[in-house]
Amino acid sequence: MHKTSILHLSFSLFIITFVVAVMLSVVNYFTAPVIKNSERNIIKNSLEIIYEGADFEEIEVTPQNQANGIVSVYKAEELGYCLNVVTNGYGGELKLLIGINRNLSVAGVEVISSNETQNIGSKALEKSYLDKFISLTSPYNVNAVSGATITSKAVKDSIEIATASVKELIANE
Numbered sequence: 001m002h003k004t005s006i007l008h009l010s011f012s013l014f015i016i017t018f019v020v021a022v023m024l025s026v027v028n029y030f031t032a033p034v035i036k037n038s039e040r041n042i043i044k045n046s047l048e049i050i051y052e053g054a055d056f057e058e059i060e061v062t063p064q065n066q067a068n069g070i071v072s073v074y075k076a077e078e079l080g081y082c083l084n085v086v087t088n089g090y091g092g093e094l095k096l097l098i099g100i101n102r103n104l105s106v107a108g109v110e111v112i113s114s115n116e117t118q119n120i121g122s123k124a125l126e127k128s129y130l131d132k133f134i135s136l137t138s139p140y141n142v143n144a145v146s147g148a149t150i151t152s153k154a155v156k157d158s159i160e161i162a163t164a165s166v167k168e169l170i171a172n173e
Contacts, residue, residue, distance in 0.1 A: 039112060043072075043084060043097060046110035050099035051076040059169075068161045071095075073169070080107055081166045085158040089124075089151035091116040096155065098162040102170060106133040106140075106159060116151055124151035138163050 047056055054076040061073055065083075072084040080101040087094050092115040099107030109130040116122040123129065124145040129152075132142045140159055144152035 039095075042112055046097040046112065047074055047076070047082055049110055050082055050097065050108035051079050054079055056082070065165050068165070069158070070161065070165055073165070075169075078102070081162075081169060082107075083162040083165060084112065085162055087154045087158045087161075089114060089116050089154040090121045090148070091151070094125075094151070094154055094158075096158050098159055100162050100166040103137070104163055104167060105135050105137045106163075109133055109155070109159065116148075121148045121151040124148040124155055130155070133159055 047054075056074040056076055059073050059075050061070055065073070069086045070083050071086055074082040074084075076082060076099070080099060082097055082099045085096050085098055087096070094114045094116070095112035097110045097112055099109070101107045111125045111130075114122070114125055116125060129142075129145055133140055133155075136142070138160060140156055142152075142156065144156075
């Protein structure tokens with residue numbers, strides 16, 4: 001190949017890459033707020049499912065909690081706390097809203113988003129499995145779902161993290 005054809009090819013690839021990057025940025029600019037608003041609505045509905053009729057106050061997340069995957073914390077009057085926890089399941093990022101009562105028992109677990117494989121990893125995110133944690137306190141002796149052990153462990157670990165965080169929040173009240 002001649003030097004000019006290599007330069008021409010390189011320049012063409014650069015232009016194509018640049019145009020695609022700009023197009024993706026524009027799409028992200030318009031869709032990111034919609035996605036964020038949708039997730040906010042899912043969280044709001046999930047809060048209502050866990051503590052029906054409660055008023056919630058979003059409280060500041062400590063750096064330690066952020067390091068443990070806690071994205072947001074909501075105080076439900078005198079009932080307990082709901083924590084938005086992000087972890088990794090088998091299929092990637094897993095976002096859960098976990099309600100922990102003041103006595104450190106689980107009030108409820110709701111899935112905000114997940115990329116788990118349908119009929120395999122997603123079995124650990126079904127209501128029938130998540131409801132097994134309700135009213136339990138740590139340590140959580142709930143058997144993993146067969147074929148979804150990584151996701152089951154991620155759910156259990158997230159609940160453990162949420163419980164430890166709520167224990168700390170209550171101690172600092």
